[in-house]
Each structure stands twice: as C-alpha cells, then as structure tokens.
Amino acid sequence: MEPEEQTQSSVKKVVKPLIIGALAICIGYFAFNKISHSLTYESTNNAQLESNAVPVLSRVSGYINDFRLLDYQQVKKGDTLVVIDDSEYILAVRQAEADLSSAKADLSSAESQIPTIGSDQDVAAAGISVEEVTLRQAKRDLARDETLFKEGSITQRQFERSQSSYQTAVQMLASSKSKLKQAGTQRGNANAMIQRAKANIAAREIALEKAKLNLSYTKIIAPSTGKLGKTNLKSGQYVQGGQQLFNLVSNDNYWIVANFKETQIEHMKVGQPADIVIDGYPDQKITGTISGFSDATGAKFSLLPPDNSTGNFVKVTQRVPVIIQINKAEALQGMLKAGLSADIAVKVK
Numbered sequence: 001m002e003p004e005e006q007t008q009s010s011v012k013k014v015v016k017p018l019i020i021g022a023l024a025i026c027i028g029y030f031a032f033n034k035i036s037h038s039l040t041y042e043s044t045n046n047a048q049l050e051s052n053a054v055p056v057l058s059r060v061s062g063y064i065n066d067f068r069l070l071d072y073q074q075v076k077k078g079d080t081l082v083v084i085d086d087s088e089y090i091l092a093v094r095q096a097e098a099d100l101s102s103a104k105a106d107l108s109s110a111e112s113q114i115p116t117i118g119s120d121q122d123v124a125a126a127g128i129s130v131e132e133v134t135l136r137q138a139k140r141d142l143a144r145d146e147t148l149f150k151e152g153s154i155t156q157r158q159f160e161r162s163q164s165s166y167q168t169a170v171q172m173l174a175s176s177k178s179k180l181k182q183a184g185t186q187r188g189n190a191n192a193m194i195q196r197a198k199a200n201i202a203a204r205e206i207a208l209e210k211a212k213l214n215l216s217y218t219k220i221i222a223p224s225t226g227k228l229g230k231t232n233l234k235s236g237q238y239v240q241g242g243q244q245l246f247n248l249v250s251n252d253n254y255w256i257v258a259n260f261k262e263t264q265i266e267h268m269k270v271g272q273p274a275d276i277v278i279d280g281y282p283d284q285k286i287t288g289t290i291s292g293f294s295d296a297t298g299a300k301f302s303l304l305p306p307d308n309s310t311g312n313f314v315k316v317t318q319r320v321p322v323i324i325q326i327n328k329a330e331a332l333q334g335m336l337k338a339g340l341s342a343d344i345a346v347k348v349k
Helices: 003-040 087-151 156-216
Strands: 041-057 062-066 080-084 219-221 226-228 244-261 273-278 281-293 319-326 341-347
Antiparallel strands (some): 041 244, 080 219, 244 319, 273 341
C-alpha cells in the first residue's frame, strides 16, 4: 500500500468517529432542549390575534349625503363617518316644536278660566247669603199675614201676595245654590283641563327630544379610534335604521386567544408568562401574560354543540380558550392585526 493511501485511510478512521460524535452531540443537545422545553412549557399553534371590532350602525333611515372614507382608513374617536340627509328630521323637529307651543297655549287657556270661575263662585256664594236673608224675611211675613188673614185683618189678595213672595224667595235661593254648584263643576272641569294640558306638554316635550335625537343620529360618529373595515357605501345610497354599515376595528387594545388542549391546562395559571410568535412576523420577539381562561370549551360555543347522549360517543380532546395579554402592545401596533395566527408557549414550571 502506498504511503499516501495509508495516510488517507488513517484520516478517514479519525474523521468518521468525530463526525458521528458531533452529530450525536447535536442530536442529544436538540433532544435535551426539546424535552426540557416540553417539561417547562405548554405550547399550541391554535391561536389568533384579537381586537375589538365595533359594528357601525345607522340609527335612522335615509339617503347618504356625504361619504368620503376609504376602505381600511384610520379614523379617530369623534370623527364624522357618515352624514345622512337630515331634511326630513329637521321638519320633524319643527313640527314637534309647534306641537309643544300649541300644548302650552292650551294650558294658558285652561289656567285663564280659573279666575273667572272663582268670581262666579264668589257671586253665587254672596247671592246665597242674600237669598237666605230674603227667604227668612218672607217666611216671617207669611207667618204673620197668615195669622192676620185668619183674624180677618187683611184681605185674601194680601195673604196670597205674602205666599208668592215666600215661594219666590225659595226659588231664588235654589237658583243661587245651583249657580254655586255649577261654578264648582266648572272649576273641576277647568282643573282637569289643566292637568290634561300639562300631560300633553310633557308628551310634546318627549316628542321634541326624540325628534332632536333622531336628527343627531343623521351624523354617524366614530365610537373609538381604529381602522374601518370594507365599507361598500356611496353618497346617495339609501340605508335602513339599524342597518350595519361596516366594522370599525379598534387598534387601542390587542390580545391573543390561544386554544390549548384540555390535557395542557392543569398547571396553567393567570399571570404566567408566554412567548408569542406571530406567523407574519416570526423574527419579532413578543411576550405576553395569561390574563384569563374561558369557563367553557370551544365546542360549547359552536352553533350545534355535540350531543354525547346518543350512545355513539367518541372521546375527542377538547380545547379551552386562554386569553393572553400582549406586553408593550402599543409598541407593536404597526404590525398587530386582528386575525393573525400565532404560536404560543406558556411557561408553567
């Protein structure tokens, strides 16, 4: 054998064990890290980034007067998003104001009758006092003339005149009492009219407030800061009251909902740290903290929850939603988008 061949054979004998050893060390290292990680962390790739998506609704019906926003445009809380034609609602406010003025005029008219009715009552009461005096006098005169007539001291005509005076006094007193009663009835009716007028005013005031409220709804204001979803709206388009126009995704708060297997949550607790890897930004180091657990598995929230009482039961590992708050989320707002997938590893030991 050539010396050169002997050298190459010797090198191969030395290198081959070194390579195998290095590979064994690498495999052992990665296996150790994997086992150590699995003993220390609970992981899942079934997780999504969430945010508050606020539905923007039209509270009133009408044609859109002005809409210039673009899909996915950033808006601030208090910005005017949509303006609906307010002509009809302005007229409704004016009508409600006129109805309120009419109701107030009815109240003034009803209240103005009270002094007149009071004067009529005073006159009727005074008349009763006078008629009672007159009646007593006529009664005494009749009694005296009756005695004189029996004695023959006065004529029949004189006696009948005394009787007539007495009957007249009785009728006059009854008439005055009737007038007083009628005035009392009129006062009661007037008070009832006043109460109705006041109730009518209260109803008209409520109608006016409602009309003004509907008028204010013709301007749809952003309830929070965020980005619009897809709008599909144009000026001149008719919208119904209660119709959802688009969504406004609030970008002031983001969190992650991670769905862990039920066999993973035994050692998980609120406050434990979590490592987050968002699929769209795998190189960005993001951390978070467990802030809560769902009290039901995801299957319980499905449209048709499984019924295990049929007898055809197959045990399936359930998943429990876990809420994870993102640390320093305000520094990541440029990349955080609701719906992004993520991998989560929670340190449980």
